[in-house]
Every structure is written in C-alpha cells, then in structure tokens.
Amino acid sequence: MENKEDSGSKPLDFIRQIIGDDLKTGKHQRPVTRFPPEPNGFLHIGHAKSICLNFGIADEYQGNCNLRFDDTNPSKEEMAYVNSIKKDVEWLGFTWSEKERYASDYFQQLFDFASALIKMGKAYVCELNAEQMREYRGTLTDPGKKSPYRDRPAEENLELFEKMKAGQFREGSHVLRAKIDMESPNLNMRDPVLYRILNVEHHRTGDTWKIYPMYDYTHCLSDMIEGITHSLCTLEFQDHRPLYNWVLETLETHCHPRQIEFARLNLSYTVMSKRKLLRMVEDRHVESWDDPRMLTISGLRRRGYTPDSIRNFCKTIGVGKSDSRIEMGVLENELRNDLNVSANRKVCVLDPLKVIIDNYPEDLIEEVRGKNHPQDPDKGTRPLPFSKELYIERNDFMEEPPKKYFRLGPGKEVRLKYGYLVQYVSHTKNKESGEIEEIHCTYDPESKGGFAPDGRKVKGTIHWVSAAKGVPVTVNMYDRLFKVENPEADKAIDFLEHLNPQSKVVLQGAIAEPGLLELQPGETVQFERQGYFCIDPVESTTDNIVFNRTVTLRDSWELTK
Ligand code: ATP
Ligand code: MG
Numbered sequence: 032m033e034n035k036e037d038s039g040s041k042p043l044d045f046i047r048q049i050i051g052d053d054l055k056t057g058k059h060q061r062p063v064t065r066f067p068p069e070p071n072g073f074l075h076i077g078h079a080k081s082i083c084l085n086f087g088i089a090d091e092y093q094g095n096c097n098l099r100f101d102d103t104n105p106s107k108e109e110m111a112y113v114n115s116i117k118k119d120v121e122w123l124g125f126t127w128s129e130k131e132r133y134a135s136d137y138f139q140q141l142f143d144f145a146s147a148l149i150k151m152g153k154a155y156v157c158e159l160n161a162e163q164m165r166e167y168r169g170t171l172t173d174p175g176k177k178s179p180y181r182d183r184p185a186e187e188n189l190e191l192f193e194k195m196k197a198g199q200f201r202e203g204s205h206v207l208r209a210k211i212d213m214e215s216p217n218l219n220m221r222d223p224v225l226y227r228i229l230n231v232e233h234h235r236t237g238d239t240w241k242i243y244p245m246y247d248y249t250h251c252l253s254d255m256i257e258g259i260t261h262s263l264c265t266l267e268f269q270d271h272r273p274l275y276n277w278v279l280e281t282l283e284t285h286c287h288p289r290q291i292e293f294a295r296l297n298l299s300y301t302v303m304s305k306r307k308l309l310r311m312v313e314d315r316h317v318e319s320w321d322d323p324r325m326l327t328i329s330g331l332r333r334r335g336y337t338p339d340s341i342r343n344f345c346k347t348i349g350v351g352k353s354d355s356r357i358e359m360g361v362l363e364n365e366l367r368n369d370l371n372v373s374a375n376r377k378v379c380v381l382d383p384l385k386v387i388i389d390n391y392p393e394d395l396i397e398e399v400r401g402k403n404h405p406q407d408p409d410k411g412t413r414p415l416p417f418s419k420e421l422y423i424e425r426n427d428f429m430e431e432p433p434k435k436y437f438r439l440g441p442g443k444e445v446r447l448k449y450g451y452l453v454q455y456v457s458h459t460k461n462k463e464s465g466e467i468e469e470i471h472c473t474y475d476p477e478s479k480g481g482f483a484p485d486g487r488k489v490k491g492t493i494h495w496v497s498a499a500k501g502v503p504v505t506v507n508m509y510d511r512l513f514k515v516e517n518p519e520a521d522k523a524i525d526f527l528e529h530l531n532p533q534s535k536v537v538l539q540g541a542i543a544e545p546g547l548l549e550l551q552p553g554e555t556v557q558f559e560r561q562g563y564f565c566i567d568p569v570e571s572t573t574d575n576i577v578f579n580r581t582v583t584l585r586d587s588w589e590l591t592k
Pocket of ligand 1: 070265
C-alpha cells in the first residue's frame with residue numbers, strides 16, 4: 032500500500048517499511064497500533080513523537096490506533112492525568128479507536144493467564160525478600176541462583192496466589208514469578224516478577240485488587256487482547272522483547288503482536304522524564320505542568336504552539352534506531368514556519384517611548400489601515416488609530432545614531448508603518464536619570480499610509496501604537512528553561528542547577544493596538560518585528576491581558592548565548 036503523505040519525498044522509515052511489507056505479504060490486512068501512556072504525569076514532546084508515529088501509521092494505512100492507559104502502578108496514578116492525556120492527544124489532532132482502554136480493564140484476564148502459567152509449571156510464588164531477590168538475581172557477569180521456592184507444586188502455587196489476591200499476605204512478602212532461566216545472559220529472563228502485592232486503592236478498580244501485574248507481563252497481554260499488530264516502543268525495551276515473546280509463546284495466544292523499538296526523542300535545553308518534570312512542578316521551579324516554559328504538550332499549547340508545528344516537527348525528525356539529541360531550534364523553526372503563514376500581524380510596543388507630533392491636530396484620531404498578513408491579501412486589513420501622541424519602541428530611537436541606523440534620531444525622517452512619515456525635531460531627558468523621556472516630531476500630512484508624496488527615499492520603517500487608544504498589557508518574555516544543552520550530562524550535578532534564572536521575564540508596561548482585545552482564545556499572532564505571542568489564558572484577568580511570547584522571529588539564541 033502506498034503511503035500517500037510521504038510518497039515521492041522522504042523515504043519511508045524502517046517501521047513503515049516493515050508495516051508496508053506485512054500488508055503486501057498479507058500477514059495483516061491493516062495495522063493496529065496503540066499509544067500506551069502511564070497516567071502518572073502530563074505528556075511531553077517526547078510522547079508527541081510516539082503519538083505521531085502510532086496514530087500517524089493508523090491514519091496512513093487505514094488501520095486503528097488504541098489509546099491505552101498503562102495503569103498497573105496504582106500508587107502514582109490519577110484520573111487528572113488521564114484527562115489531560117486525552118485532551119492532549121485530541122488537541123494534536125488524533126482520534127483513538129472506540130473508547131479509550133485501560134490495562135486495568137484486563138486485570139481479571141491477566142489473573143487467569145497467570146493461573147494458567149502456574150498450572151503449566153511456568154510460574155511460581157516466591158517468598159524471598161527484596162534484598163534476597165537482588166542477591167539471587169546475579170549480575171551481568173555472574174549467573175543468578177534458583178529461588179528455593181522455585182519447584183513448588185502447581186497446586187500449592189495456585190493456592191498461595193489466590194491468598195495473595197485475597198489480601199492474606201502483607202506487602203513484599205510474596206510475589207509471583209515466571210519460571211524461565213536464572214542463568215540467562217538477559218537479566219529480564221531470570222525469573223522476572225509477574226505480580227506483586229500492593230495494598231493501594233486503584234483509581235479505577237478501587238480496593239478490588241490486592242495484587243497488581245508488572246508492566247512487562249501486562250503490556251504484551253494487553254497488546255494481544257486488543258489484537259495489536261505492531262507494538263512500537265522505545266529502545267530501552269529492546270532487552271524486554273524476549274520476555275514479551277516468552278509470555279505470548281508460552282501461553283500460545285491466538286495473536287502475537289510484533290514489538291519494534293525506535294529511538295526516543297531527546298531535545299537540547301530540556302529534560303524529558305516525567306519524574307523530573309514532576310519534581311520541577313512540586314518544588315515550584317515552574318508554576319504548573321502547563322507552565323509555558325515546560326516542554327509538555329499542555330505547556331506548549333499555552334505557550335502558543337500549534338498542533339501542526341508539533342506534527343511537522345515529528346515528521347522532520349523522523350523515526351530511527353539510534354538515540355540522538357535534537358536541537359531545540361528544529362522545533363522552534365517548525366513553529367516559525369507554521370506561524371509565519373497562519374498568524375495575523377498585530378502591533379505591540381514592548382518598551383514604550385513617547386513621541387509627540389507637534390503639527391498634528393490636538394484631538395484628532397484618524398484611522399489608518401494595517402495589513403493582517405503581508406503575503407496574504409485575503410486576510411484583509413484592520414483599523415489602527417493614529418493620534419498626536421504615540422508610543423514607539425525605546426530602541427527605535429538613538430541620540431547619536433551610527434551610520435547605518437535607519438530608525439529615529441536627530442536629523443532623521445522615519446516611516447511610521449501604515450501611518451505617516453515623521454521628521455525628528457527634538458527630545459527631552461529626565462534630569463536625574465538621564466533617560467530619554469519624549470521625542471518631538473513633525474509629520475508630513477501628505478504621506479498618509481507611509482508614502483512620500485514626492486517619491487523621496489525614507490529607509491527606516493518602525494512600528495507604533497496610539498497613546499490615546501493603545502491598551503496596556505503585560506508580556507511574559509520566555510526563554511529556554513535550562514542554560515545548558517544537556518542538563519543531565521553530568522550525573523554528579525543535579526539537573527536543577529542548570530535552570531535558567533532568566534527563563535521568564537515579565538514586562539509590565541507594554542502598549543498594544545486596541546485590536547488585540549479581540550483575539551480568539553488560543554490564537555497566536557505576530558507582533559511585528561518582535562516575535563509571536565498569544566494571550567495567556569491562566570494569568571489574564573478582565574482588567575489585565577497577559578501575553579506569552581511564543582517564539583522569537585529569528586533564532587537569536589546562538590547569538591546571545
Ligand atoms: P518518562 O520517561 O517521561 O516517564 P515513559 O516512557 O515512562 O516516559 P510512558 O507514559 O510510559 O512514559 O510513555 C508512553 C509511550 O510514550 C511509551 O510507548 C514510550 O515509549 C513513549 N515515549 C515516552 N517518552 C518518549 C520519548 N522521549 N520519545 C519517544 N517516545 C517516548
Ligand atoms: Mg513508562
């Protein structure tokens with residue numbers, strides 16, 4: 032089957048090649064994949080890679096992708112995480128097959144399979160404590176030792192397993208283990224634990240169960256129950272694949288999904304593990320899971336990222352078999368590429384300096400029109416009020432401008448974009464601080480729209496906002512959360528030591544064009560010459576709009592580092 036989206040351009044990745052072959056040979060009629068998050072945190076950009084792969088394949092090959100919560104670890108899981116994960120997958124633009132699924136839906140089936148393994152002499156109840164287990168397990172160089180409980184008769188094992196289930200033993204006293212090979216060079220095959228006792232309420236099954244199945248045992252059987260054809264996971268599961276296959280082969284299940292591993296996404300200037308993200312939230316280094324500096328899907332959404340930019344990013348980085356670190360600039364560029372086309376243009380002066388036009392009528396407010404998009408006339412224009420007093424950007428004026436400075440300064444004429452040409456007259460300074468306070472100019476009444484009537488050349492064009500009609504707003508200027516490319520590089524240094532103290536700088540006095548009051552929720556716009564911005568839905572109030580800087584116009588990080 033032809034992969035429509037990629038045909039003709041990029042070669043298919045190794046997973047799509049395998050799937051294509053399986054469809055060609057008739058091994059499968061259509062692929063069934065799954066995305067299996069553990070509901071113990073919010074999804075991050077790394078998960079987006081897995082989501083785009085699993086759901087993407089289902090879309091491209093007319094298959095299905097299940098959303099399955101891997102909820103076998105009741106102490107760390109919450110319904111709030113389940114809901115956030117569903118929201119994020121939908122926001123990225125994907126639809127799971129039927130209702131979402133939960134590993135906990137299969138607890139009874141998994142228990143029955145475990146009983147079957149016991150009856151076959153392939154699993155046993157072990158009473159070694161955690162420390163003994165470690166000792167008996169051996170190391171990469173030394174083989175393990177058999178547990179003294181390994182050869183219990185099946186009936187005794189069944190009885191003990193039932194008692195574990197009934198809550199008759201305390202936590203840690205008994206486990207159910209597979210009986211495989213204590214001398215295997217693969218430690219995962221040295222009689223791995225299948226069930227442990229946990230006296231913990233489960234977010235879905237309540238206190239029904241006193242024993243919970245381990246991830247490796249649960250995952251292969253859940254895949255099998257759902258008829259998954261290709262079980263795609265990250266490289267660290269490669270050494271678990273023999274166990275995945277052992278469980279299914281031993282139980283002679285009717286369906287045997289194929290596990291395929293791919294490289295996880297690592298991004299520069301951030302950390303990805305949910306455990307570390309949780310620590311940043313709990314220790315208040317960020318404000319929440321959806322703090323706009325976090326590389327969580329919810330953080331990126333609040334920051335102003337678009338689903339398309341994230342999907343395009345996942346397409347660009349592709350799927351391979353060796354771990355690598357992707358530059359943050361790659362993600363930001365996908366965002367710029369998308370927003371450059373989709374975002375409406377607006378004006379906001381971030382660091383205002385007052386300009387007074389001496390020859391402009393005192394109370395006149397004119398309407399000039401600004402283009403919503405310079406390359407897309409279909410997006411139309413919008414009114415911009417022009418008045419005697421305006422604000423321009425403080426760094427658009429220089430007292431002693433160097434030669435190639437084409438903005439405002441003594442002796443200079445500059446174009447106020449969409450407004451008029453203005454000529455410098457004078458400026459005033461604060462006597463104590465020496466800070467420039469006001470600029471006086473005159474305007475050319477014949478130059479409305481910014482065109483010189485006599486065709487004279489005015490090189491510089493700057494943005495401005497009417498002082499009379501402009502709206503004061505707060506702007507969060509975000510930067511990278513960490514100062515170094517790999518905050519986890521040196522294990523001896525806590526990753527939090529590398530936090531960038533300048534990752535959030537709040538500008539209180541910005542002045543925006545009044546049209547910004549009408550932005551749609553979730554709409555990201557370009558502030559001309561400044562970057563892309565969106566309204567922060569959490570910090571904004573009816574009295575004060577707060578903007579987030581989504582991304583700068585250019586990649587300036589390399590220059591300022
Ligand atoms: P974390 O280490 O962040 O806690 P995890 O692997 O424990 O991640 P899960 O909820 O188990 O998180 O992940 C769900 C799916 O997403 C898994 O199939 C996992 O392999 C995949 N995944 C997680 N992190 C990444 C990543 N950085 N790149 C690609 N896929 C990932
Ligand atoms: Mg996991």
